[in-house]
Amino acid sequence: MTPYLIFVLKRFGQFLLVVFLGVTITFFVTHLTPIDPVEESIGAITQMGQSDPNAIELMRQSLRELYGMQGSIWQQYLHFWLRLATGDLGPSLSAFPTPVSTIILRSLPWTIGLMTVSTLITFVLGNAIGALAGYYRKDMVLKAVSLVFIAMLPIPYYILAFVLLIVFGFIWPVLPINGGYEMNANLDLSFALVLDILKHSILPALSLILVGAGSWLIGMRALVSNIITDDYVVFAELGGVPKGKILRSYIARNAMVPQFTGLAMSLGAIFNGTVITEIVFGYPGIGNLLIEAVHAGDYSLVLGLSALSIVGVAAAVFIIDVLSPLIDPRIKVE
Amino acid sequence: MTLLSLSHVTKIYRQGGMLGRRLITAVKDVSFEIGDEPEILSIVGESGSGKSTVAAMILGQAEPTEGELQFAGKTVAIHNRAERTAFMKEVQPVLQNPFEAFNPLKRVDRYLFETASNFSTSGKRPNRREVEKMADTALHHVGLTLEEVKGRFPHELSGGQLQRVAIARALIPEPRLLVADEPVSMVDASLRMAIVNLFGRLKNELGLSIIYITHDLATAYYVSDNIIIMRKGEIVERGRARAVLDDPQHAYSRALKDAVLAAEFGEVG
């Protein structure tokens, strides 16, 4: 076996371990929730106009049986892994008997679509400005632009999103502010639908980009201002290598090494969804689903979503670890 | 009784982690001794020939893969803090780059005081005055005084001063052996002589033995009693320093000697 393969296998083992630990912690924490999905369901049912206490007791028993909630927490834990091994996340408890995976898969593409695109744009934008601002330290325009992005960073995302919404949806109503597509849209795949979906994603994406670019920018700027004093950059400058080339191939290329790790982490974190975006813009996605699931004590669903997110982040770390020898040739495979 | 003896010491590094297959024999079947008489033993040789690895093993920082190291008749074994402290009282290092050997953010006297209070010869923890006294004594051996050094940051001292402070620190536990791994390679010619001369004086005045690892054959010739020439982990030649260098026997030793650029007007090749 090549050392690289061994390295990959070892990292993979680590990945599995981290996933295992992460999911285990989440399993037990989610089962701590005082919200009982059966009581939730009873709550919903009694809301439908019944309050006969005898009937409620009867209902409680039947639901408990139906939802398969018997057995100690350890049995349920074991059961969970056995089921997971076959790729089954079990039925949702707040949307019984619909499988958790069905529910997640319905929202997931939206989250992935919006977040991937906006994360990438944020990454490119933040790093580009950061690199320029770090290299041309005296440039007033870059300074101002950086400052604007940095100042945007601490603005509570809720407020920023809402202000965008009010500006572009109300004061100057040019962009749609609700949902992933027009209400009552024809959902057969068509050019118009794609356009509509794109239009609906502009504000959510913009809000994510505006709050997110600042931190890349800060990181990149700091990296660049360190790198410009590195010998190979000074040498290239003395060698008369054109500035643009130095910025691209010498500075940015070297700064990218740590930034890519961050990017992988952010891409992995996509599976956390963005609750506030989804709330403010009514954008479909798994963030809101998660909150709902927590509210409903639906720990199957919470666990399913958490497991997804854990695997996402852990996989990102794994992939970046495995790829890092390729991105940064200096990293030797132990 | 010998102070230090290495018998058939081999050190193999495994590269590629736990499952890795690449083995590097850094040191191969090396044996030598330092007797009770104080001496300066030079170890010279090409880059990567295992000189630093030998030093690390003598300092207890690395364990030999095979063979045995004995210090004052006892096998070197460090399992706990007490053993480590006891060992460090006897063997102390001098590091390569004086500018790197001290934390630039800390005052240099700190290391003197720490050493003094951790390795007091009387056995119990000394008070502040005793500590300063010990430090001052050690500094006197290297031609400095505590006054010159106290409260100073590394960047406030010259390289020569720093290296001398480092040596003074190593002297505080009153060790019997100093291991100096390339102590002069980063300093310029005039400083180099100052330090090498200091080694000679310490040997004579304090009865210290010193293992002097270097690339600089000229200073090795100048200061050492015995010499070991290493190549690819093995000792290729050894003996009294001047005898060996005046008339090297092994082909590699000769190549090494030839490569030395004499500071006289002449041309290469």
Added chain:
Amino acid sequence: MENLVEIDNLKAYYRAFLYGVDREVRAVDDISLTIRRGEVYGVAGESSSGKTTLIKTIAGAIRPPLRVVSGSVKFHFGGGTQDLYAMTPEERMALRWKHLSYIMQGSMNVLNPVRRIRHSFTDFAFRHVKLSKPVFFEKVAAHLERLKLDLQLLDAYPHELSGGMRQRMTIALATILTPEFIIADEPTTALDVIVQRDVLSMIRDIQREMGSSFLFVTHDMGVHATVSDRIGIVYAGRLVEEAPTAKLFSAPLHPYTQHLVGSLPKIGDPTTRPSLEGRPPNLAMPPEGCRFHPRCPKRMEICSQKVPPLVTVAPERRVACFAVTGDQV
């Protein structure tokens, strides 16, 4: 021989206004020298005596806090005359690598760590040649061969090469365009003696072949003895002596040079060598008068009051010491 580089009364100071410290380090203080076409000029001196600063100033590698306070650096490249500090940045850029290349201190670590070495050749040299890429790389191949460097190394990353190889690669990069003037700062420090000797002989060879001038800095007198035609000794920011190499070693004039030459141990010579007392001067507050006087065995009254001028005492020989030149101005 005609002059290629003329340096006049060059002063370059580090102006540090750093957090509570307000200081001026006079790392190059009033140095004048000339370098002729086709010669190797060595600069020697103690550590932190200003050697690197001097050649940075000559190479135009000035960045804050270093500032050229006065003086001039003139080149005679391609028959013309260029005043380094009167040129625009663009003009200076045009000189680099074509006429002037500079191998920095720590040349083992000057190659971009994340790109293959091939790209460095493209970045540095390709834009100066009017050749197609393949033809250019043929030329590179020929050059590397001359330096006994494997062609495949072009496709390696810097870290995959040993220190010696990297250093040679940097030298190859600096010489590929056969510039008229090559500046090198300690190009062999931290090399194995055997490797070092190879590198030096290589430098010497290509210098002869190309007829370029070299400015060469190291504090290793052995290296100077091997490579340099003329040597300038720098002490505390000043040039204190200049002489052809043979003369310098056989009959050093300045007390510091004498000490330097005399203190070098030699294999086969077991006599005890003295070490220099005292510490190197603080360039932010250099001693009055001759900067060496606190450590000088031949110190006189005047040494602490007046700065000894650099006086030509014999053809090709200059020295700044009252003990040698007497109390003349």
Added chain:
Amino acid sequence: EDYTSLPRKETLIVENPEGTIKNPGWFNIWVNGGGGVSTGLQQLTMDTLWYIDPEQGLGGAAWDNSLAADKPQYNADFTEMTVKLRKGLYWSDGVEFTADDVVYTVKTQMDHPGMVWSAAFSVQVASVEATDPQTVVFKLKKPNSRFHAIFTVRWNGAWIMPKHVFEKVEDPLRYDFANPVSLGAYKLKAYDPQGKWYTWEKRDDWQRTSLARFGEPAPKYVTYTDPGPPDKRTIAQLEHNLDIIHDNTPEGMFTLKEKSKTIDTWFPGFPFAHPDPTLPAVIFNTQDAPFDNADVRWALALLIDIKAVDMASYRGAATLSALGVPPTAATMKDYQAPMQDWLKDFEIDTGKSKIKPYDPTVGQQIADILRKQPKFKDQIPTDPEAISGAFGYGWWKPNPKAAGELLEKAGFKKSGGKWLTPDGQPFKIRMTVEGDTRSVFTRAGTLIAQQWAAFGIDAKAVPAAKLWQTALQPGDFQVAIAWSVETWGGDPDLSFFLDSWHSQFVAKKGEVQPPRNWQRWSNPELDKIIERIRGISADDPKGMELGKDYLKLVAREMPTIPLMSYNVFTSMDTTYWTGYPTIKDPYTDPVPNWANSRLMMVKLKPAQSQ
């Protein structure tokens, strides 16, 4: 079909307060499967035997025989109920509705524990059979004069299942009922796979539904949607993209009223909102000391300055109630108005003195306060009758002195400005409020806690995100703001909530309390009232007298401190549709998630020519 959006003029767009539906493709309303209920499903496609409207209703009475042809017929001891069904009603797939559907509904649910009404049927029904296609006979396990309530829609009721669909299904518990067959006047047209909207289309054969008795529904399409947080609803309605907002913040409502010319509200002026037949109250956990003591409860009631609470929570836009029934239009007439004199004379004994705590002019005072605010000046009614209807009659007058006397009577002591309980501990109250979900309650709770704190009690409001599940049900609270009283609204029969207040249902400490009696209060006198109500039929006029007995009892005992109506800030945009229910034409509740809101469809008129 080639459409991107439906013709706006033919579409009614309504907020669904359920928000985004987690399991959008689930239409099996008989299983709680994560699907929506008020997505239009229960309003437009479901039907059952009877409806009681929270307001006046359309047929001349709040009571409406929907699928049933008549009121329920009980035998003398209330163990058998016979229902006559209407003829000529059809499911949307053309199958006729018959008694078999009703029987199937009951039996299937009884056979499948876990279905929504399964337990309710199993507990009560001994047998059910269709004696002919239009007659169903229920035999009950024990007497129950209110058995029909299960088939009577207030907000919702036991909906009738399409037998012909479900009998082909293997397991009704796992069947999603996609493409739901409708018994109502609308059928599903399209829905958002992300659960944000549902659109229903008027059935071509709408005449063959029970709603047809009131005329033709006007909107061709009805869309129920999740418009997002309150501010976005406001924006949407200002842009005429949302015809009915189910509920808003008071401020959102004021903004709408101020900025839009086309907004209809229940009250044309202040307080705009519709009073829900639920009664927000300060609920004591009467199983815990010191709240097991009526004197303490009364003391705390006398420390509340209801005017400030009203301003803080609803900014004055509330209808107050000192009595234990929600001040809906019907109860105002049936209970609140007739009991004013009793209230004025009502006395309590503080141990040191007797006081008359009632202040009949509070509603008037609030109107006066609001009239001083320039923003609202013109919107405040002046007619005393209208003021009482909008703002309520009166409430308890703050009386710190009497409150102190009551506390002392209960053994409390005041020391260093702080009240100590009889066992010498600081009197500490944690008032659990609902957090963001019902922010007006949170606002009220915060202020009440502040008022108690000002009196030297260590009182503080704490939010609980799932108040019902985490606090009220397990009894894990001291004092909370929520409701434990909800009524039919349009009908004076109080058994709807009162039955579950019987001491037989009060859970032991630490156990889960079944719904409604969150205060866990038991009282022999109350049990007697409840038992007498059980013994008479729902429309027996004696019921109202018993209701008044209940009101007097809780006024004395104060197990909860009734505050005000639960005002729902429903706003209706008249740009595309007119004819919404308002106080002037109160044919139904404007709140569009109630199943009764189907009545709106037949009363609405397009505002613009088609």
Added chain:
Amino acid sequence: MFTIIRDLARQNMEFLCGLLLFAVIVGLVILSYFSPYGATDIYLLPPDMPPDGEYWLGTTSRGQDVFWQLTIGLRNTLYFGIGVAFLSRIISLVVGLVAGYAGGAVDRVLMAINDSVMVIPQFPLLILFYFVLKDNMTWVALIVIMASLGWSYDARLIRSVALGLKSRPFTTQSVYSGMTMRKILVEEHLPYVLPIVFATTMNNMIWSIGMEITLSVLGFTDIETPTMGMMIYWANAHSALISGIWWWVAAPVAVIVILFLALFLLSMSMNEYNDPRSRLNRMGS
């Protein structure tokens, strides 16, 4: 110390700006102790008054003075952010330094824990904690929980620096001076990771305060403690943006931005001061 600050302020525009902004923040925090109104008292003042001479930043719909509310909210938020940052710094320092220095099995175990914490989704966990703890979900509890979620990434960073420090010669020097591991980590290595600690502190505070606001906006915090998040929560619950009470929202947002610009500028210039490169520049004197 004072001269350093003086010189920093004189020579470094960023530092000066940061210092001034920070002074504003500190000023507000100090003022909070002199508030004429109780922190949680409501309906004491006429609601919805726009900013004017009497109410500098206007009043809220709850009858509170925005300015005084702001000072107290800022104080609580700042203490919260500092609390989380402080605790999580300690955890990440201990884990990072120990893992980097000790290496081997210790390192592997610590990093496995570290990575597991890193991948756990924080948001659902926080909400779950909120449900589990209910009334006990005080600010202190929230600080502890947030701190125990917010250290892992930084611990990794610190570890990577510690790995480098371990092979620095001065570490060997310290070992042979007989220093204990604790001493080496705390006195020798800590100063080198402080720049990272400074830099990550700001990020951590942005994260924790942002999280506080998010949780508050969703109603998952103690509503009786005024914080920036709580101000926004109440403003939101009163539809402040849509009903034109913009000052209720603008004031906390402005203060948060000021706070972070101050922290950012300070940490940036402090980093420059701390950077060994600039220290190296001073060497050789």
